[in-house]
Amino acid sequence: MHIGRFGPPRKIRALAVGCAIAVGAAGAVASRAVAQQQQNFDNVQEDIVHVRDGVYMLVGAGGNTTVMAGDDGVLVVDTQFAPLSTKILNAIRSISDKPIRYIVNTHMHADHIGGNEAISKAGRTRAGGNVVGDLGAAATATAAIIAHENVLLRLSMAAPGQPQVPAAAWPTETFATRKQEMRFNGEAVQIIHEPHAHTDGDSLVFFRRSDVVSTGDLFTTVMYPYIDEANGGTINGYIDALNAILDITIASNVNEGGTMVIPGHGRLSDEQDVIEYRDMTTIVRDRIKEYVKRGMTLEQVKAARPTLDFDPRYGTPNGFWTPAQFVEVIYKEMKEAQGPARPQPKNQKSSRKGQTKGGGQ
Numbered sequence: 001m002h003i004g005r006f007g008p009p010r011k012i013r014a015l016a017v018g019c020a021i022a023v024g025a026a027g028a029v030a031s032r033a034v035a036q037q038q039q040n041f042d043n044v045q046e047d048i049v050h051v052r053d054g055v056y057m058l059v060g061a062g063g064n065t066t067v068m069a070g071d072d073g074v075l076v077v078d079t080q081f082a083p084l085s086t087k088i089l090n091a092i093r094s095i096s097d098k099p100i101r102y103i104v105n106t107h108m109h110a111d112h113i114g115g116n117e118a119i120s121k122a123g124r125t126r127a128g129g130n131v132v133g134d135l136g137a138a139a140t141a142t143a144a145i146i147a148h149e150n151v152l153l154r155l156s157m158a159a160p161g162q163p164q165v166p167a168a169a170w171p172t173e174t175f176a177t178r179k180q181e182m183r184f185n186g187e188a189v190q191i192i193h194e195p196h197a198h199t200d201g202d203s204l205v206f207f208r209r210s211d212v213v214s215t216g217d218l219f220t221t222v223m224y225p226y227i228d229e230a231n232g233g234t235i236n237g238y239i240d241a242l243n244a245i246l247d248i249t250i251a252s253n254v255n256e257g258g259t260m261v262i263p264g265h266g267r268l269s270d271e272q273d274v275i276e277y278r279d280m281t282t283i284v285r286d287r288i289k290e291y292v293k294r295g296m297t298l299e300q301v302k303a304a305r306p307t308l309d310f311d312p313r314y315g316t317p318n319g320f321w322t323p324a325q326f327v328e329v330i331y332k333e334m335k336e337a338q339g340p341a342r343p344q345p346k347n348q349k350s351s352r353k354g355q356t357k358g359g360g361q
Helices: 009-029 033-038 082-095 116-121 130-140 149-156 235-248 271-293 298-304 308-314 323-338
Strands: 002-004 047-052 055-059 065-070 073-077 100-104 144-148 173-175 179-184 187-194 202-207 212-214 260-262
Touching (some): 047 082, 047 260, 055 082, 065 082, 073 082, 082 116, 116 144, 144 149, 149 173, 187 235, 202 235, 235 271, 235 323, 260 271, 271 308, 271 323, 298 323
Parallel strands (some): 002 047, 100 144, 144 173
Antiparallel strands (some): 047 055, 055 065, 065 073, 179 187, 202 212
8 A cells, every 4th residue: 555645736647647557547447347357456556645635546446536534534435346345445544544424426337336335334424313213223334325316226227137236335325416415524525416428327526625526437537438328328418527527627827736636547637637638528529420410431430530649648449448439439429419311302303384584483
């Protein structure tokens, strides 16, 4: 376990690029259950990055974990893969000995919710009034797991052929509105739902006083946006979510620093990183949209390589989410938005009957 504290964001970029490629890309590739079964977690180290005030980022395998610690206890955002639960708990205990009160899931994927059960059982939430009266000790026996209601719906109804997620790992508190808010450790925490983006259950978490945003897979630094269309994701919703992040972030007076952004995968970032990612995503979407308007087929669009100038930075041709897959999911969405082709009018011979010279019909 390593605890580090980075300096200015420019230094973050210099120090973290190697780690982002090796650890972040591996985490992105491992974001499916099959990859989890193949990966050896014994040698995974949970690196701890002190972001600001009581907020930390844990980088291991799978999605990044955010930890917010203070006098009230510990709040955890995303829990990586299940086999890493002990290592994550050890990392949390090196930060704070206070009880783990809350787990927030940014979405439903296994590399972000895998440790829910073990980490929740290691914690103890807060409750009072009728809740304790009705449930007794069970009301506070574990840490609460908070997520948008679509996360619970997806986890409780496994897709055909997919393993069932244990009920103990499901969210225990859900919300159906645009956001859920609480005051914890002396600051306002906002959990903001971004519909139909990476999935249909994505949320970002904003720690307002600390000025830190934890995005889940609504933003990464190591791959193209993963649009999980089977679980409600769309490219337009993803771009909307990136713009929502930018509505929250504020750069420093030198355009770096300011609001810190903890991505779903990759290195600690700031507003400028999100702007670059938003612009890339919008440019690729708009290129493919234009190709669709021209009537090009999917194979023709792939051959045109609309991601070519961004592939050195975000392309993972042998990974879990390839440039070709990214192009295909955008093409399908743009094609569906265009609607069915209109039938071409039949050729008709013009008639001069009833016309006068220089006149019209």
